[in-house]
Structures are given as structure tokens and as C-alpha cells.
Amino acid sequence: MSGRIEVDGSLTPVKMAARLFNELREHARETHPEECCGLMVGAAPGDFASVHRCRNDMTRLHRGDPARYPRDGRRAFHMNEIDYMSVLQEAEKRGETVTAVYHSHADAAAYFSELDQAYALQPLFPFPRVAHIVVSVLDGLVKEAAVFHRRGDSLAFEGRPLLPEAP
Numbered sequence: 592m593s594g595r596i597e598v599d600g601s602l603t604p605v606k607m608a609a610r611l612f613n614e615l616r617e618h619a620r621e622t623h624p625e626e627c628c629g630l631m632v633g634a635a636p637g638d639f640a641s642v643h644r645c646r647n648d649m650t651r652l653h654r655g656d657p658a659r660y661p662r663d664g665r666r667a668f669h670m671n672e673i674d675y676m677s678v679l680q681e682a683e684k685r686g687e688t689v690t691a692v693y694h695s696h697a698d699a700a701a702y703f704s705e706l707d708q709a710y711a712l713q714p715l716f717p718f719p720r721v722a723h724i725v726v727s728v729l730d731g732l733v734k735e736a737a738v739f740h741r742r743g744d745s746l747a748f749e750g751r752p753l754l755p756e757a758p
Contacts, residue, residue, distance in 0.1 A: 596703035596748045598737045604752040605722075605738040607639050612755035614642040616733045619695035619726040625650065625664035627726075630675060631691035632682045636720065638690055645674035647694075667706060668694045675717070689717075691738075693724035701727035701737040703748055712746055724753060 607615075611631070618627045628647045633640040648671050650664035660669075670692075679689055692711075696702070703723060710716065711723055720741065727734040736753040 595705060596708070596739060596750050598701060598735075598750040598752055600752065602749065602751045604754045606754055606756040609755040609757065611639055611642055612736070612753070615693055615724065615726055615736065618642070618644055619728045619733055620731060622647065622664075622695065623728045623731050624697045626666075626668045626695045626697055628668040628670045628692070628694040630670075630678045630689050630718075631693060631722075631724070632678065632687050633690040634687055636688075636690055637722070640687070640690075642693075643674075643678040645678070646671035662706075665697050679717070689721055691722040691724050692718055693726065695726040695728050697728055698730070699727060701725040701735045701750075703737075703739040703750055707739075708748060711741075711748075723748075 618629065626647055629642060629644040631639045631642055647664050647668045649660065649662060649667045649669040652660040652669055653663040682688055703725060707723065723739040724736060725739065726736045737750050738753045739748045739750045741747065742749055
């Protein structure tokens, strides 16, 4: 990895149903100044049918072991394992799959950081081919949202703007 991945404005934006887009925005605003996190589920890759909030355990982990977890929930997220496993199991029962991991950046732009990339590429990451959605919150207001996908079979990511679809 050689730095953060920015949104490429020349690429076609990804569209999402306005109600789902608003759910992401609301979650990000509610948790500010900490990062929110969660999963999106759908019938197939690229299908964003529902939003599932997960708890961000990063501040709790940081307080318990600041040497191992140097960042708190304002600068990183650690998705609660019980939450994401529950979402995964329920999705599988319905014949659906996890299609995206989302989180917010508190008082920062919507980019895919080196830490985000490392998280997405770690060998034990439970959702290796999903989209990664980042919502930017500045001063309590959502500034922008973006979707980051892996390019083909490579380990490189590209970023596209995320926009709500008209109802």
C-alpha cells in the first residue's frame, strides 16, 4: 500500500436508494465524533438492499490496551464481532449476502486510508470481495460518501462517489 485512496471523480458514481443512503448518513451523524460502522446486505455483489448497524468497539479496546490499540473510536473502527456474525447468519438464512462494509470518518474526508486497506486485505477478513463505503462527517454534518472496490483480482482499490438515487 502506498497511501490513501482518494475518490476518482472521473469514474461513474455508484447509486444507492435514497432511504438507505439516508440511513448511512444518520448513523454517521449519530456517532460523531466517533466513527460508525456496519454492514449492507443484498442478493448479490453490488446490491445494497438493507443497512445493519454494528457497534464500534475501538474506544473500549483502546481503553483496555492502548499499546495494542493506539487509536480510539474517533480515528478508527473495530466492528463488534457478535454484531457482524449475527448480520451474516441472518443474511444467509434469507439467501442474501454481505455486500458492503461501511464506516464513517469523523472530521475527515471520504477516502480509503492505509488502515482501511490493511483491514480489508487482512487474511482473516470475513468479507474479502465486498464494497467499502466511507461517509465523511465534518462538524456533525455529512460532507460526502464514497464506495471503494478492489480492481479485479488485484489488491488495489478504486474510489467512486456514492450518490442517492431519486425515489
